[in-house]
Amino acid sequence: MPEQLFEYAPLPADRDDPLAGELMDMNMGPSHPATHGVLRLKVKVDGELAREIDPVIGYLHRGKEKSCESLGWRKFFVHTDRLDYLQPYLNNVGYALALEKLAGLAVPERAQVIRVLLMEVSRIMSHLIAVGVSAIDLGAVSIFFFTFQERERLYDVLDAYTGHRMNNTYVRMGGVYADLDDRVLASLREFFAEFGDKVDEWESLLTGNAIWHGRNRGVGKISREDALAFNLTGPNLRGSGVEFDLRKAEPYSGYETYDFDVPVGTVGDAFDRYLVRVEEMRQSARICKQAIERLDASRGAEFLTRDRRYVLPPKEAVHTSMEELIHQFKIVTDLALPEGEAYVGVESSKGELGFYLASDGTSEPLRCHVRAPSLMNVQAIPKLAEGGLLSDLVTVIGSLDFVMGEVDR
Amino acid sequence: MSLFLAQVLKVVVIFAGLVSAAGVSTLAERKVSAWIQLRLGPNRVGPFGVLQPLADGIKFFFKEEFIPQGATRWLFLLAPMLAAIPAMMTVAVIPFTGVIATVDGTPIYGSIADIDIGAIYVMAISGLGVYGIILGGWASNSKYSLLGGLRASAQMISYELSMILVILSIVAMSGTMNLREITDQQNANSLLGFLPAWNVFYQPLGFVLFVICTFAETNRHPFDFAECESELVGGFHTEYSSMKFALFFIGEYCAMIVMSCLTTTLFLGGAAVPFWAEAPWFVGLAAFVVKAAFFMFLFIWVRWSLPRFRYDQLMALGWKVFLPLALANVFVTGLVLSL
DSSP states (O other): OOSOOOOOOOOOTTSSOTTTTOOEEEEEOSSOTTSSSSOEEEEEEETTEEEEEEEEOOTTOOOHHHHHHHHOTTTHHHHHHTTSTTOHHHHHHHHHHHHHHHHTOOOOHHHHHHHHHHHHHHHHHHHHHHHHHHHHHTTOHHHHHHHHHHHHHHHHHHHHHHSOSSOOOOEETTEESSOOOHHHHHHHHHHHHHHHHHHHHHHHHHTTOHHHHHHHTTTTOOOHHHHHHTTOOTHHHHHTTOOOOHHHHSOOTTGGGSOOOOOOOSSOSHHHHHHHHHHHHHHHHHHHHHHHHHHHHTTTOOSBOOOTTTSOOOHHHHHHOHHHHHHHHHHHHHOOOOSEEEEEEEEOSSSEEEEEEEEOSSSSOSEEEEEOHHHHHHHTHHHHHTTSBHHHHHHHHHHHOOOHHHHHO | OHHHHHHHHHHHHHHHHHHHHHHHHHHHHHHHHHHHTTOOOOOSSSGGGTTHHHHHHHHHHHSOOOOOTTOOHHHHHHHHHHHHHHHHHHGGGOOOSSOOEEETTEEEOSSSOOOTTHHHHHHHHHTTHHHHHHHHHHHTTOHHHHHHHHHHHHHHHHHHHHHHHHHHHHHHHHTOOOHHHHHHHHHHOEETTTEEOOHHHHOHHHHHHHHHHHHHHTTOTTSOTTTOTTTTTTGGGTTOOHHHHHHHHHHHHHHHHHHHHHHHHHHSOTTOOTTOTTOOHHHHHHHHHHHHHHHHHHHHHHHTTSOOOOHHHHHHIIIIIIHHHHHHHHHHHHHHHHO
């Protein structure tokens, strides 16, 4: 099928049509099936063409950044889960890395491996949603169920580990809350043994499908330069052919020691972004398999640093020693970080997720800022979809992959 | 008198059969989609959920009747009827089986009305169904509905044309517009001695075009732009609730059933049983139901497997691919027939 089927020209003004050139206001959202959350789009349509698009955000604003200032360093962990709720571990780790940078805290080897495993599992869970939901937007409803089936299995595994399905808050300053046991590792290994075949199966339904091609090829195209100018990161930037991945560019948590590839697109259209996400799932599975092997090898090692300045003493000690009890109380109520500021960016499934923290040396944070990649992605909607068909707007929204919890914070 | 009674009986049985088949199709749709999507589907009402359509019907009756502010009231009420009634009317000329009995020397056929212009009747009446969608979209006073209605009208024009051209080739081949006679011809002889003489073997291209066009004709996925739940939030039926919504639904399923029956009649020999030309009428009926059920399954299968086309792609497909192919089909058919 040819890429451009029709040339859409504005109607000539002198035509015998009293409504020529007049645009119709259409309101998509904040409760619309295709806007992925509470995004509102003010669209001016000319028949089927979306001439002007104006995204309105803020319907999910909960004051997360401000909450950090009043809650203190430790308690904000819980809130990071709720930023991009599809990938709680990634947010946790991003915040923990920023705290550790500020405090100059070292993280034990095993904790880093557990974190990498959790982050990659998060990425897979988030990409499963991205692929499934963009498919359902284009009418391929069954793909959504197939990807959700796998996501559900991952949730079950992590439920066994953390006791929660979402919003786990399992990462702590200096490590993770609890060790991964063999049972969880075994079920993860089982999952990843089959995962590659599942991805192939979805691809056989979508990647070679003529209708899927027709809907995605050439839609929402953004050039390399524009993608950089719009501050896009992650799969959206890589879809446009820029090989930038924080896991390679500025490795953290020992990513430099893992063997994985960074897929990039060529054209920068919705189809490229879809392909990048599918390939990233495979690469994440690759990293996970390596991490599982390392965890097998380092069984019994420390998963939380023993630096008692920032880490709670063991419960047993708290119950038996007055000093430890006081120490625990001090950490819980008023944990102070050294004066200074720190920024850490991690490669989340949506792009660069950054945490900027400023401390004046007291237990009250001076400033906490989240660089949310979803916000940049929402920003690019008008650029990508204006002048296209209304149906393409849905494709663009699906292919940009954002979560409103992170946009509004 | 008994002729009249037989006629009334046929009307009642076929109409009731159609409406209950629509109910069964909704259940089949949910069960098959569940099967495709690794789910269970409805299984609470009755054994294996077989009474689910009844429960749905009762639910629809008790839902709130809602007419949006600014809607054109009588058109808004008329639209669901316009969507459902033509679909139910079309079934009148479908020959479900051969001669059932002979009363006073007059054969009683397996269709309600055995008319000589059956093929034209089907196209004329089923084409009316789209008015319900257009009016529903326009009268709702909603922009989503309006766009859905507009899409439906454009889609209807571009697909009905190819469809009629395909039927034209069949009519040219058979030399009759009477659907019963078209069926009888497919039953009478065999092709090359081992294939049943069904039109699908004479008109393979026409068959493929016709089946695809029935999807567009019934506003069915992957051509369901009129509703398009992702961008138009349901399109023409966004503002409809309770029984009015159910009527749109019944209309859609009836249209699908009628189109399946029509495809069976035109291409798969209707009630013809392969290599058993003298099959009794109830065997023929069973054969017809099996063939039509296959197309119903196809409707469901495709819906839950494929992504949706884009509106302009559908138009391009209709005008730039299907129409030339259908015209070529008519041309080749005419050429072969004249030789």
